[in-house]
Amino acid sequence: MTNPSKAKGTAWEAALVTYLRVHHNPDVHRNVQMGVKDIGDVSGYYLHAVEAKAEKTITLADYITQANREAIHAQQPFGCAVVKRRMRGTADGYVVRDVRTDVRLMNRLRDMEKALQLAAPAAYALIDEHHQEAAWRTVTERTR
Missing domain, CATH: 1.20.5 (Single alpha-helices involved in coiled-coils or other helix-helix interfaces)
Known part of the structure; x- marks a missing residue:
């Protein structure tokens, strides 16, 4: 049996990639998870390491810490979290970074x-x- 939370996260990543391919860069793609040297969930969002999140409980501080760490691993100047907005489409999600x-x-x-x-x-x-x-x-x- 599959993990429903993981399936929801995977669906969000796929929807985000599809949206970004149409509206930003046709070469956007999902990344393979790399453990402690993870480079983010999505590559091809210009100059960013992207941490995609689709969770019921939103913990922005954790997301930003993770995105900034993954930006270093991905050798990108910026990290951001792209957070799914409940009951809304991909374009209504939130891009979050620290100030x-x-x-x-x-x-x-x-x-x-x-x-x-x-x-x-x-x-x-x-x-x-x-x-x-x-x-x-x-x-x-x-x-x-």
């Missing part, structure tokens, strides 16, 4: 955007417009 990690991520994003603005202002404008439109679509879809 220290989020500030590093935002600093990197800011610095890279500034560099792109200086090096290729027209390309920056097109990319910025694309992402502004995507954000607007997301907001309007959620308010329907």
